[in-house]
Amino acid sequence: MAKSKANQANPADGGLTLKKQKEKLTFNVIWQRYGTFGILVLLLGILAVAKPENFFSTATLTQILAQSSVNILIAMGEFFAILIAGIDLSVGSVVALVGMVTAKLMVAGVPPLLAVLLGILLGAFLGFLNGMLVNVTGLHPFIITLGTQAIMRGVTLIVSNSSAVYGFPASFTNFISKNVFGIFPIVAIIAIVVAVILSFLTRKTKVGRNIYALGGNKDSAWYSGINVNLHTLIVFIISGICSGIAGIVLLGRVGSAEPAAATGFETYAIAASIIGGTSFFGGKGKIFGVVMGGFIIGVINFGMNLLALPSTLQQVVMGALIIGSVALDRFVARKR
Amino acid sequence: MDTLVEMKGVVKKFPGVTALKDISFDIKAGEVHVLLGENGAGKSTLMKILSGVYQPTEGTIVIGDKEFSKLTPKDSAENGISVIYQELSVINELSIQENLFVGKLPMKKIGPVKVVDYAEMNKRAKELMAKVGLKRDPKTLVEEISISEKQQVEIAKALASDSKVIVMDEPTASLTNEEVNHLFAVIRNLKKEGKGIVFISHKLGEIIEIGDRVSVLKDGAYVGTKLVSEVTQDDLVTMMVGRQVKKNYQHENAPESFENEPVIFEVQNLSRRDGKVNDVSFKLHKGEILGFSGLVGSGRSEMMNAIFGAEPRSNGKIFIDGKEVRIKSPYQAIKNGLAMVTENRRETGFFHNFDIKKNISILPFIKTSKGGGTVGLVSKKFEKECAEKEKQDMNIKCYSVEQNITELSGGNQQKVILGKWVAADSQIIIFDEPTKGIDIGSKSEIYALMRRLSDEGKGVLVVSSELPELLAVCDTIAVFREGEIVETFSHKDATEEKIIKASTADIVRKEGA
Ligand SMILES: Nc1ncnc2c1ncn2[C@@H]1O[C@H](COP(=O)(O)OP(=O)(O)OP(=O)(O)O)[C@@H](O)[C@H]1O
Ligand SMILES: [Mg+2]
Numbered sequence: 001m002a003k004s005k006a007n008q009a010n011p012a013d014g015g016l017t018l019k020k021q022k023e024k025l026t027f028n029v030i031w032q033r034y035g036t037f038g039i040l041v042l043l044l045g046i047l048a049v050a051k052p053e054n055f056f057s058t059a060t061l062t063q064i065l066a067q068s069s070v071n072i073l074i075a076m077g078e079f080f081a082i083l084i085a086g087i088d089l090s091v092g093s094v095v096a097l098v099g100m101v102t103a104k105l106m107v108a109g110v111p112p113l114l115a116v117l118l119g120i121l122l123g124a125f126l127g128f129l130n131g132m133l134v135n136v137t138g139l140h141p142f143i144i145t146l147g148t149q150a151i152m153r154g155v156t157l158i159v160s161n162s163s164a165v166y167g168f169p170a171s172f173t174n175f176i177s178k179n180v181f182g183i184f185p186i187v188a189i190i191a192i193v194v195a196v197i198l199s200f201l202t203r204k205t206k207v208g209r210n211i212y213a214l215g216g217n218k219d220s221a222w223y224s225g226i227n228v229n230l231h232t233l234i235v236f237i238i239s240g241i242c243s244g245i246a247g248i249v250l251l252g253r254v255g256s257a258e259p260a261a262a263t264g265f266e267t268y269a270i271a272a273s274i275i276g277g278t279s280f281f282g283g284k285g286k287i288f289g290v291v292m293g294g295f296i297i298g299v300i301n302f303g304m305n306l307l308a309l310p311s312t313l314q315q316v317v318m319g320a321l322i323i324g325s326v327a328l329d330r331f332v333a334r335k336r
Numbered sequence: 337m338d339t340l341v342e343m344k345g346v347v348k349k350f351p352g353v354t355a356l357k358d359i360s361f362d363i364k365a366g367e368v369h370v371l372l373g374e375n376g377a378g379k380s381t382l383m384k385i386l387s388g389v390y391q392p393t394e395g396t397i398v399i400g401d402k403e404f405s406k407l408t409p410k411d412s413a414e415n416g417i418s419v420i421y422q423e424l425s426v427i428n429e430l431s432i433q434e435n436l437f438v439g440k441l442p443m444k445k446i447g448p449v450k451v452v453d454y455a456e457m458n459k460r461a462k463e464l465m466a467k468v469g470l471k472r473d474p475k476t477l478v479e480e481i482s483i484s485e486k487q488q489v490e491i492a493k494a495l496a497s498d499s500k501v502i503v504m505d506e507p508t509a510s511l512t513n514e515e516v517n518h519l520f521a522v523i524r525n526l527k528k529e530g531k532g533i534v535f536i537s538h539k540l541g542e543i544i545e546i547g548d549r550v551s552v553l554k555d556g557a558y559v560g561t562k563l564v565s566e567v568t569q570d571d572l573v574t575m576m577v578g579r580q581v582k583k584n585y586q587h588e589n590a591p592e593s594f595e596n597e598p599v600i601f602e603v604q605n606l607s608r609r610d611g612k613v614n615d616v617s618f619k620l621h622k623g624e625i626l627g628f629s630g631l632v633g634s635g636r637s638e639m640m641n642a643i644f645g646a647e648p649r650s651n652g653k654i655f656i657d658g659k660e661v662r663i664k665s666p667y668q669a670i671k672n673g674l675a676m677v678t679e680n681r682r683e684t685g686f687f688h689n690f691d692i693k694k695n696i697s698i699l700p701f702i703k704t705s706k707g708g709g710t711v712g713l714v715s716k717k718f719e720k721e722c723a724e725k726e727k728q729d730m731n732i733k734c735y736s737v738e739q740n741i742t743e744l745s746g747g748n749q750q751k752v753i754l755g756k757w758v759a760a761d762s763q764i765i766i767f768d769e770p771t772k773g774i775d776i777g778s779k780s781e782i783y784a785l786m787r788r789l790s791d792e793g794k795g796v797l798v799v800s801s802e803l804p805e806l807l808a809v810c811d812t813i814a815v816f817r818e819g820e821i822v823e824t825f826s827h828k829d830a831t832e833e834k835i836i837k838a839s840t841a842d843i844v845r846k847e848g849a
Binding site (some may be wrong): 204206207209210212213215217219220221222223224225226227231234279282283284 | 646665666667671678683689698699701702709714
């Protein structure tokens with residue numbers, strides 16, 4: 001066809017001005033590209049002005065990084081669930097259950113490294129369960145994970161007898177709390193490593209491409225030969241692993257396993273994903289954005305502590321900020 | 337005749353593309369004004385400016401005695417303009433009657449509160465549905481009705497808001513002949529009532545039948561307006577494409593019967609679990625293009641979906657080059673060398689979140705992957721090459737393969753979907769309504785492509801509701817009726833009359849009895 005076309009006196013796009021123009025740097029474009037980053041800089045700026053004496057210290061940076069890491073880890077798993085137009089409400093419960101089981105194992109004398117591996121494996125398994133339930137029942141992940149959230153929290157309470165577990169090897173807690181070069185927390189490095197791996201997965205691998213396709217149009221994905229159930233399963237396993245790692249990081253930082261740990265963390269994870277530009281309708285979003293989103297939530301949390309807002313008020317402010325930032329994003333998107 | 341709407345000097349620029357260059361267009365009361373042009377010529381864009389979806393870069397729009405420099409969807413609706421888009425916009429989750437009155441539900445007062453007056457709604461819905469000939473309970477959910485019925489709902493909706501101008505963007509793309517005749521009866525009634533109709537279609541026969549005036553656009557520029565009574569189909573082709581197109585794509589020296597050629601694809605005793613296809617068998621020979629005709633719902637697409645593994649079979653064997661293949665999912669079908677251009681691009685064809693290149697490359701990637709499609713990396717270089725090649729071959733009009741597919745015109749989206757399946761270099765390719773929404777010039781190129789694929793030794797199966805299309809490309813045409821193949825014609829014997837008779841014989845007999 002190409003040949004016959006070339007011979008024609010009148011190539012089809014001859015008259016059309018089909019040249020690639022430089023995109024104009026309107027507010028929309030800037031917002032799309034740098035919006036999340038802008039919010040972050042703005043927030044840090046506010047903090048710097050409000051509390052310059054605390055802000056300009058390396059300890060502050062270290063603390064923000066460490067605090068954000070748990071949130072970023074969970075959010076990256078949540079991101080995948082949202083990417084396929086689903087959601088994972090069980091992330092907080094997975095964090096708690098994995099933390100609790102890992103703690104119990106270590107207290108029982110299992111070497112920390114093995115306990116950690118088993119903990120992550122448990123996270124993967126819990127994700128696998130979520131995925132299987134979604135596939136077998138055909139129900140929306142919202143319903144499934146709403147249920148498993150309660151079940152997993154219940155199991156955590158049973159396993160722990162409703163009480164905190166502590167007294168595990170110092171080698172574990174010391175490692176997790178370590179700072180590289182004195183300023184860079186090891187947990188942030190863990191989060192970065194996971195982010196790099198997942199970012200590679202989303203951008204360079206076929207499985208990543210398939211997940212985006214599935215999120216964009218499930219039926220097209222099926223007709224294009226994508227195994228819908230398999231990829232749904234993979235997504236929930238990734239989410240489970242991320243929450244599992246987060247559970248272990250949290251355990252090491254806190255130094256004890258609480259049965260009520262990470263309650264409500266799914267809110268932060270969802271918020272981080274959405275603030276980071278992930279579409280609730282599926283198929284759109286980037287890991288980098290989610291990392292930024294998680295970082296923003298961390299900065300907001302840190303800032304509110306620094307300004308000594310009472311924790312009750314912190315909840316209110318956090319909720320309002322989430323709605324505000326997403327609404328702003330929608331508003332800009334609509335004006336395009 | 338009164339002029340209802342006049343668009344003057346309209347220019348529309350998108351980033352990278354000037355879609356409309358100084359277009360003037362008017363709509364008179366009681367006429368059908370046809371808008372004609374190649375894919376991407378700007379027809380839908382012009383109509384979206386009229387309906388307020390897009391704002392023009394330059395130009396004015398006069399509706400009655402009011403002049404606008406741009407319209408909002410609300411302005412447009414309030415001034416009596418209704419547009420039935422290429423991609424239907426009915427709400428599947430609502431009933432027919434609720435769809436008709438979306439945003440303007442009839443209300444009644446019970447004491448101090450206002451509630452929806454369902455009785456009134458039902459009554460008015462019935463009247464409107466009678467006007468467009470839709471024989472359904474108004475309470476039926478829209479997701480349960482066929483595409484043509486959805487279209488009737490859209491027209492009824494336009495009547496419900498008492499529009500003066502009704503724009504129909506490719507209304508007949510998914511309709512059968514019968515349904516098209518029906519639509520035309522409705523359009524003729526609307527004309528009598530003094531409505532102005534804008535009709536967009538790539539089917540020239542229809543344009544001659546229903547149109548009063550025809551305006552042609554080319555590459556966003558205005559070519560001219562003619563009275564339909566004064567032009568022939570050939571004139572229209574020349575105005576639009578700038579040349580004549582071939583009418584037939586069969587080889588002159590094709591054998592009378594392909595019996596003696598090697599069989600490259602065979603289906604034996606295929607039945608679907610839901611009973612929509614019963615015990616169908618056929619063979620495809622080397623060099624033969626096999627077409628499937630029949631009414632919508634007669635089982636053609638249903639059979640193809642089952643062959644492709646997308647829907648479960650209860651029985652049936654599939655052979656490629658004489659070897660039996662096991663196909664239980666599209667993945668296995670693709671791995672075994674099958675491809676299928678599905679009937680409905682929006683629902684089962686494209687990924688709205690992907691650009692052109694990702695939409696095309698997904699298939700080659702799946703085909704070359706391992707582990708159920710999961711293992712492997714995406715190569716940016718391969719992806720780009722693959723997309724550039726299909727852009728050339730399919731003549732996709734876009735400024736870059738990195739453009740999002742939703743920014744393309746309807747016909748160009750369809751070309752991307754075709755490119756996606758061809759890119760996977762499959763052995764057997766099923767084309768289900770391949771030229772839906774594609775302009776006449778590009779159609780001829782797609783027919784030539786099918787013939788080329790067949791000459792290369794690949795299997796080509798075509799399902800189409802457009803008889804001229806089947807007659808133009810197929811060597812053999814099988815006719816479906818109620819889930820079975822009832823008759824098979826060779827190209828030399830096939831005529832439209834015979835095929836129509838074969839596909840409706842039973843129904844006629846039943847009605848006669
Ligand atoms: N939102 C958009 N962004 C960028 N370009 C667009 C957008 N919408 C349309 N275009 C471009 O404008 C041109 C005209 O498109 P339009 O949809 O009006 O064509 P059409 O005449 O309706 O074609 P078809 O017969 O294929 O439906 C095309 O080149 C298309 O790519
Ligand atoms: Mg169009």
